[in-house]
Amino acid sequence: xxxxxxxxxxxxxxxxxxxxxxxxxxxxxxxxxxxxxxxxxxxxxxxxxxxxxxxxxxxxxxxxxxxxxxxxxxxxxxxxxxxxxxxxxxxxxxxxxxxxxxxxxxxxxxxxxxxxxxxxxxxxxxxxxxxxxxxxxxxxxxxxxxxxxxxxxxxxxxxxxxxxxxxxxxxxxxxxxxxxxxxxxxxxxxxxxxxxxxxxxxxxxxxxxxxxxxxxxxxxxxxxxxxxxxxxxxxxxxxxxxxxxxxxxxxxxxxxxxxxxxxxxxxxxxxxxxxxxxxxxxxxxxxxxxxxxxxxxxxxxxxxxxxxxxxxxxxxxxxxxxxxxxxxxxxxxxxxxxxxxxxxxxxxxxxxxxxxxxxxxxxxxxxxxxxxxxxxxxxxxxxxxxxxxxxxxxxxxxxxxxxxxxxxxxxxxxxxxxxxxxxxxxxxxxxxxxxxxxxxxxxxxxxxxxxxxxxxxxxxxxxxxxxxxxxxxxxxxxxxxxxxxxxxx
Numbered sequence: 001x002x003x004x005x006x007x008x009x010x011x012x013x014x015x016x017x018x019x020x021x022x023x024x025x026x027x028x029x030x031x032x033x034x035x036x037x038x039x040x041x042x043x044x045x046x047x048x049x050x051x052x053x054x055x056x057x058x059x060x061x062x063x064x065x066x067x068x069x070x071x072x073x074x075x076x077x078x079x080x081x082x083x084x085x086x087x088x089x090x091x092x093x094x095x096x097x098x099x100x101x102x103x104x105x106x107x108x109x110x111x112x113x114x115x116x117x118x119x120x121x122x123x124x125x126x127x128x129x130x131x132x133x134x135x136x137x138x139x140x141x142x143x144x145x146x147x148x149x150x151x152x153x154x155x156x157x158x159x160x161x162x163x164x165x166x167x168x169x170x171x172x173x174x175x176x177x178x179x180x181x182x183x184x185x186x187x188x189x190x191x192x193x194x195x196x197x198x199x200x201x202x203x204x205x206x207x208x209x210x211x212x213x214x215x216x217x218x219x220x221x222x223x224x225x226x227x228x229x230x231x232x233x234x235x236x237x238x239x240x241x242x243x244x245x246x247x248x249x250x251x252x253x254x255x256x257x258x259x260x261x262x263x264x265x266x267x268x269x270x271x272x273x274x275x276x277x278x279x280x281x282x283x284x285x286x287x288x289x290x291x292x293x294x295x296x297x298x299x300x301x302x303x304x305x306x307x308x309x310x311x312x313x314x315x316x317x318x319x320x321x322x323x324x325x326x327x328x329x330x331x332x333x334x335x336x337x338x339x340x341x342x343x344x345x346x347x348x349x350x351x352x353x354x355x356x357x358x359x360x361x362x363x364x365x366x367x368x369x370x371x372x373x374x375x376x377x378x379x380x381x382x383x384x385x386x387x388x389x390x391x392x393x394x395x396x397x398x399x400x401x402x403x404x405x406x407x408x409x410x411x412x413x414x415x416x417x418x419x420x421x422x423x424x425x426x427x428x429x430x431x432x433x434x435x436x437x438x439x440x441x442x443x444x445x446x447x448x449x450x451x452x453x454x455x456x457x458x459x460x461x462x463x464x465x466x467x468x469x470x471x472x473x474x475x476x477x478x479x480x481x482x483x484x485x486x487x488x489x
Contacts (some may be wrong), residue, residue: 074091085107085109088112092118097117099121108131111210122156127158145189149186158195161199163201164234176237207277208254215253227249229263249270250272323346329352334357349373352374355376356384361388365399376413383415395428402435405438417440
């Protein structure tokens with residue numbers, strides 16, 4: 001670690017984070033090194049929460065779940081002619097706290113509910129729990145960390161939601177989340193190194209109640225670490241519903257939660273946060289690859305992705321941030337910040353989005369050091385790298401600091417603007433752009449409406465902006481002619 005002449009670290013980091021760096025400088029065993037990495041992530045997470053006033057008390061100590069030995073094998077509970085479902089119910093209700101899933105496939109026909117203090121671990125993807133219901137049956141979760149319980153751990157196994165042939169879960173419109181593969185309703189729980197695929201709704205969801213109703217801000221302090229999801233959200237909600245919206249990981253109502261190192265491929269969203277459920281915390285270092293839109297055509301869905309978000313990272317709650325998360329080739333937007341204020345995206349990146357790179361539809365959002373490249377792949381010169389809209393009220397107080405819009409000249413479809421604003425029904429955006437560069441096919445930025453740019457010059461209705469390098473011009477001017485059309489000189 002770089003130090004000044006007095007031997008002090010020159011990095012302006014919190015002391016507890018610095019201690020984690022220093023701990024890694026001494027020779028350590030693999031186990032020690034793993035613990036140091038987790039300590040650093042916990043410290044970084046705690047610092048991020050503290051900066052938003054969400055952390056309480058001292059930094060929690062990072063400890064490994066007691067899985068140094070495999071635990072008691074599920075097969076020790078098996079009796080003659082016992083089904084896999086009965087076996088799981090027998091083992092998880094036995095009072096044994098450390099259960100191990102051996103390398104085999106377990107076929108389940110009902111939900112397994114876990115109680116406080118239980119650790120369920122496996123041997124990677126060779127330890128598999130698969131939901132096996134008849135075609136057309138209502139979707140159900142495979143595992144529920146039960147409401148009112150705490151300190152439940154799910155570690156290192158595969159869950160196959162097998163949800164494509166299932167129907168909408170029973171109940172009202174709030175019950176659709178009960179088609180998720182894993183529901184965490186127990187506070188201070190850990191889900192780590194889990195793989196989930198083909199869930200009807202979400203792969204993993206943090207939610208107070210498995211039926212979709214519950215208390216905002218509960219459960220609390222749930223950690224989703226280094227999990228993988230694939231093709232989640234395959235279920236079609238009832239006609240008139242929101243379409244396919246299931247994500248790899250979703251925070252529905254949990255307070256002070258963290259989603260770290262999540263990797264999703266092909267789900268309808270990668271990491272999302274529900275509207276109005278009291279969710280708070282952050283996503284750190286997550287990756288989305290080719291997330292899908294709504295695949296159904298007809299019955300109110302005339303084209304693919306006409307419903308559902310189709311967005312890799314979404315939040316409808318203000319007390320949430322995305323840090324160094326990356327979206328590659330999303331079906332619609334890379335990021336959608338929809339809450340009424342306060343969300344942050346730092347060091348995030350979008351490459352190859354079909355529509356906008358970053359879509360902001362609420363006030364007081366703050367983007368810093370973000371990058372959008374080769375967006376608007378659905379249609380050339382139509383969507384923008386950064387798009388601010390005011391559909392429900394004035395989108396004021398938005399800040400973009402050192403953000404970048406890029407496109408490869410060799411790519412056929414290019415973004416319309418690097419930065420664009422749109423008023424709607426009398427509501428107007430208002431933003432401050434500082435530093436960075438905004439490159440688009442038509443222009444770097446659209447005419448600003450009540451916004452300011454500290455690295456571009458605006459005079460009346462004429463805007464000077466950075467031109468794409470391929471034009472051979474360093475700067476250009478965008479103006480309105482006598483008929484109100486935008487022109488470039």
